[in-house]
Amino acid sequence: MLRNGIKKLHPQNEVREECQASSFLIKKSLPQKEIGEEYEASSFLIKVTVYFSYFVLLVFGHLRDFLRRLGLEKNCIVRERNREGYVPLYQSFESFFTRNIYRRLCHVINNTICSTPGATVVVKERVSHDFNYTFEFTGNESECINLASFNYLGMAENNGKCADAVAKCLNENGVGICSTRHELGTLKIHQELEKLTAEFLGVEDSIIVGMGFATNTTSIPSIISKGSLILSDKLNHASIAFGCRLSGAKVTVFKHNDMKDLEKKIRASIVYGQPKTHRPWKKIILLVEGLYSMEGTIVNLPGLLALKKKYKCYLYIDEAHCIGAIGPRGRGVTDYYGCDPKDVDLLMGTFSKSFAGYGGYIAGCKKVIQHLRRNSHSFMYANGMSAPVAQQILTSMKILMGKDGTAEGSKRIRQLRRNTHYFRKKLKQKGFLIYGNEDAPVVPLMLYFMSKVPEFVTQLWKANVAAVGVGFPATPLLTARARFCISAAHTKDMLDKVIGAVESAGRLMMVDYSKKRKSQEEIIY
Structure with a gap:
């Protein structure tokens, strides 16, 4: 042990x-495997301008805090009441970045996904008039190609084998367990799932x-x-x-x-x-x-x-x-x-x-x-x-292992690999700087500037593409990016539409930073 x-x-x-x-x-003889990672360094000019942009944001952040203290600007910060003599639970300085930078840049990221996270999702638009302290829905909805969810194998469906098995399990076991596994919280399906997981992993x-x-x-x-x-x-x-x-x-x-x-x-x-x-x-x-x-x-x-x-x-x-x-x-x-x-x-x-x-x-x-x-x-x-969740996992794992009597699982794996290779190669061909391994379905596209992240995501959303923008503190200061998650549920037509939207947004915002632009030869899907 x-x-x-x-x-x-x-x-x-x-x-x-x-x-x-x-x-x-x-020792140079330490076994290493070439794993297809590509890290093209950003130019010195980009680094300098990114630091300068953060410096400007920080200066204006402190200026706005000063104006709030003078009462010349509306203060939306949460205030504690009737706490005289107590140390504040919420320290103002600790939330400086969130208050002055993140909130002003994250409005497009806060749209609400309100449908099954499959190959497409329905996004319900909401807006803010006070830098994301409060929101209101506009009533507009759009169906977007979903590259924001970790639905790698396309199993997040509300119909099919998994959904049918979950509905049956729900009727038999209910939703809640209401006990720990050591007491009365262990069901037969838990033991079956643990056994199958060990078999799936080979341990x-x-x-x-x-x-x-x-x-x-x-x-x-x-x-x-x-x-x-x-x-x-x-x-x-x-x-x-x-x-x-x-x-x-x-x-x-x-x-x-x-x-x-x-x-x-x-x-x-x-x-x-x-x-x-x-x-x-x-x-x-x-x-x-x-x-x-x-x-x-x-x-x-x-x-x-x-x-x-x-x-x-x-x-x-x-x-x-x-x-x-x-x-x-x-x-x-x-x-x-x-x-x-x-x-x-x-x-x-x-x-x-x-x-x-x-x-x-x-x-x-x-x-x-x-x-x-x-x-x-x-x-x-x-x-x-929850028993229905355990059943969802159990059924999808059996499909992946071929225990359902079909080859659907291996088909999804091959489709995911094909989609991943195609999407990565096409983006590199368009001149974008893509990080990571060629087999990884997580595809980071480097933007570097925090201020470009929300605008890039907005341009994609206008083209009915749902993606995620990520910046500091989730990533290092200099490496803000957009992140795409590829799924086996995506078709070639969907990926081509996304690539077109990314190319248009990228050219508009000048984020095609790669110096290793690939030739425009046809990439086979």
């Missing part, structure tokens, strides 16, 4: 002696949790604690970062997907041990994501496994965005690289993307999963997953 079997499974003292005897040079056992975010935040502290070391990728999700803080373990961050930097930090950590005492760490665990949802990058799993075996570390992979979305069989990053899933100590994922449900899972060897069943807070204190 990760917590109690550390002396047997992690002979750190032997590795420590080996590291002390050798140099800190990173011994799994545990399911009713909330994806909580899967990380409650499971990480259950397997690692004070006196241990976590090596976390710089771009890991907030749920991983929160789980690391709750664990009490020492956290060291390494450069994104950089195996050389990771090995350097592992070796230094083993040599020097714990701070002050320099005792060996109780355990070392590597925390990464399979597919990074903001960058579109896929983790270098062969490199990670080589380091894990070399230094006897544990490996925890968050596959929230890659399970169902990458690999020949849609089984995530281990399937994508052809690695043995049992070489990864813990596989975590969510059901809210490819499986169109909600919640998450942790999978691995039986002893570790049993430990989580006894110690994970989300299993002990939270209500069990």
Whole structure:
């Protein structure tokens, strides 16, 4: 078990002696796989102008705050009443960015999606006249091509096999569980789903949790604690970062997907041990994501496994965005690289993307999963997953595995891959700077300027395309972007329409930054 079997499974003292005897040079023979990532650096002029634009926004933000204090400008900030003598719950300075920058730029992002998140969605327009403090609906609706939802396999449908199975389950089991899994909250469908998830992933056992975010935040502290070391990728999700803080373990961050930097930090950590005492760490665990949802990058799993075996570390992979979305069989990053899933100590994922449900899972060897069943807070204190949701996940997973007697699952996987390759290649051909791996269905298009994000999304919305704009603090200051999520439900005609809308908006706003413009030869779908 990760917590109690550390002396047997992690002979750190032997590795420590080996590291002390050798140099800190990173061996060039470390296995690396070319994973198709492309990062074209932005020009110096763009960086300077982005910083200058933020400087202007900050100056005017402080000016507007000054005018509010003088009563010359309307103050929409929430004020606490009858709290004399108390420290304010809401500190004004802490919300400066939200108040003066984000609210003034995010109005188009706050339109309401009010339909099934399939290949298309109905968007109900709303407007604000006070910089997004209050909203009103205009009554206008438009059907947009949906590139904003994580519906990678197109399973989020209100008809078909999944919907029929869910309706039947609802009649049999109702909606709520009203109890924890340890008490009266475990149904037969929960056990069936856990068994099928383990089979799907190729491991011994799994545990399911009713909330994806909580899967990380409650499971990480259950397997690692004070006196241990976590090596976390710089771009890991907030749920991983929160789980690391709750664990009490020492956290060291390494450069994104950089195996050389990771090995350097592992070796230094083993040599020097714990701070002050320099005792060996109780355990070392590597925390990464399979597919990074903001960058579109896929983790270098062969490199990670080589380091894990070399230094006897544990490996925890968050596959929230890659399970169902990458690999020949849609089984995530281990399937994508052809690695043995049992070489990864813990596989975590969510059901809210490819499986169109909600919640998450942790999978691995039986002893570790049993430990989580006894110690994970989300299993002990939270209500069990709703039965209809479990049925949605179960049915979609059976379709993906071919257990429904059809080839629909493999067809969706191939369609997603085809759509992803086509969309990425066409955008690069048009001169846009696209980040990430060529097989990743998350497609970031770099805009750099925060002020261009809402206008770009607005132009797409006017062309009946629903997309997401992302900026600071969700991304680094210099890397604001639009993010497209490709689905197997999209057709070539839909993608061509989106590409045309992106090209028109991009030319209008001059965001076709790429210097590696591809030739205009026909790209085969």
